[in-house]
Amino acid sequence: MPSNVRETPLDTVTFLRLRKWYLLALAGIALTIIVAQVLIQLHLKGQSGDSEAVNIAGRQRAFSQKLVKEVLLLKNVSDADEKEMLLSEIKKTLEIWKASHLGLQLGDASYNLPFEDDQEIQALFKKLEPHHYQMVIALDNILQSPQTDTILSSKELDDNLAVLLKNERPFLSIMDQIVNEYDELSNEQLQKLKQKEYWLLGFSLLILLLEMLFIFRPLSIQIKKTISRLIDSQRKSKEQLHKIQTLYNDKERSLKELQELNFVIDNAALFASIRKDGTVIFISKKFLDLLGHAQQNLNKPLSEILTVDEGQQAYLKEILKVNRKNVIRHEEISVATSNGKTIWLDMSIVPMHQSSLEQDILILCSDITERKQNQLKVAELTKQNFEERMRQKKAQASQIVEGQEDERKRIAKDIHDGIGQMLTALKFNIESIDLSDNTKTVEKIAYLKSLTSDLIKGVRTATFNLTPPELSDHGIFSALQKMTTVLSKLTGKTILFKNKTEAHIRFDSLAETNIYRVTQEAVNNAIKYADANYILVTINYNDPILSVVIDDDGKGFDDTILKKLPKNTSEGGMGLFFMKERIDYINGRLFINSEPGQGTRVTINYKMEEKEIPIE
Secondary structure, three states: OOHHHHHOOHHHHHHHHHHHHHHHHHHHHHHHHHHHHHHHHHHHHHHHHHHHHHHHHHHHHHHHHHHHHHHHHHHHOOOHHHHHHHHHHHHHHHHHHHHHHHHHHHOEOOOOEOOOOOHHHHHHHHHHHHHHHHHHHHHHHHHHOOOOHHHHOOHHHHHHHHHHHHHHHHHHHHHHHHHHHHHHHHHHHHHHHHHHHHHHHHHHHHHHHHHHHHHHHHHHHHHHHHHHHHHHHHHHHHHHHHHHHHHHHHHHHHHHHHHHHHHHHOOOOEEEEEOOOOEEEEEOHHHHHHHOOOOOOOOOEHHHHHOOOHHHHHHHHHHOOOOOOOOOEEEEEEEEOOOOOEEEEEEEEEEEEOOOOOEEEEEEEEEOHHHHHHHHHHHHHHHHHHHHHHHHHHHHHHHHHHHHHHHHHHHHHHHHHHHHHHHHHHHHHHHHOOOOOOHHHHHHHHHHHHHHHHHHHHHHHHHHHHOOHHHHHHOHHHHHHHHHHHHHHHHOOEEEEEEOOOOOOEOOHHHHHHHHHHHHHHHHHHHHOOOOOEEEEEEEEEOOEEEEEEEEOOOOOOHHHHHHOOOOOOOOOOHHHHHHHHHHHOOOEEEEEEOOOOOEEEEEEEEOOOOOOOEO
């Protein structure tokens, strides 16, 4: 059985199961009721139209008879007013009769008549149409005749009356058939509705049956099992209570034995005995005196007695747990005592068993504070000597780097003031020559002009690479921006500079120089060896960390080779090794991440030393 099922209360499990199946059953019954109501409403709506059609069809028969009767009365009436009233009544009845006739076939919303699509009824209406048409024509002729006694009693009225009488009987007969058809259709729909109702009733009864089989019957079985479990749990509880009582008696006996032993060793050693949950059974007086505790303050775990530091308490709780392998453990730990002192203890943790097979822990300690203090002094002296040697090495390296920078400045000045000026003068002199009469000479001079321009550009590039004046004058931010702009123009690559720092900050000149040189080497490597088309140099300063990131979209490389970095220069300028050496000189960090085909990211992090003061 899974742990989550065991932990869930039995009543909750039963209730959830009952609720789930009961909701399903109710949902099924509700669904059948809803479907039944929908079908009934649809049928009632259809029946409303059908009953209206039957009524109007029956009314058509009555109207046909009424029209014939009124025409007969018209023939025998002599009073003019009465004739006028009969003609008005005939006209009104005829309009309703014609509208109803069309509505029964094509549908009429005013009469609540649907469009008739039954083939048999349509056939009957086609059969009826000639008779209806002859009667309508005859009535229209009668209504259009002059309202005089001589005309009304003429042969024309007799002829129209004869047409009415001739078509009345077949009209009534066919209308009877149409009414019967409407009645049969209504009965068929009613039978279909009854059949659907029977199916829904059967489905509801099936749901009730399934509810009895799968809900109420299993529930009764579950209740029976629950009662059995409760009885069994009660029996087990009594057995556990008996075991607990036995264990309690054993612990009482063990406590008495320990109290007798404690009297002997209480004033002789740093000793403690704890239970497997960390609570103290016994602790020697000498141990308490060392820790600065009174005898009455022992109602807490040993980890809280040993130290007042929460971190040390958490660590002690872990190492003082019961060791199931019964292996003696040794720990050297620093503890902060309640009297404000910090002492070192050499702690031996010894598992031991009582007669009840329950495991306790014996703690034996030695005060090694003096030894640790001596070790710390030795380590501090060693550290100071190491730092002094490192400072000397850095000073030497700084002098070397500064000498290299001075030499580069001198060479750059010579190239700029000497060769650069001469080449510029040469270019100006060549441009001043007028040889327009000689085509070949002109072409040669044009070539020399282009070559001279390239030489001047190369001299300027070399001068810029040797020592950018922006670095010493304006600092690392301006120097990197200038470098990216110049290299982008010279190489045709997209080299961008992004400064995320609002203020302009200056750093130690040695740090700025090394960061600039490493950044310059990273960009040059991306151009020369990575075949990158897009390079982004990003600089950011979050006190006290200066960070420079160089990203490129080049072909990348397997950065696992950095673990076997050679200690020499290569064709790639000063090489990755010297890049790392330069950053190490200023206590910085260099990270290189790359994958074949995924480009390269070089990250330089430099932490400003406390003696440095940023200049904004």
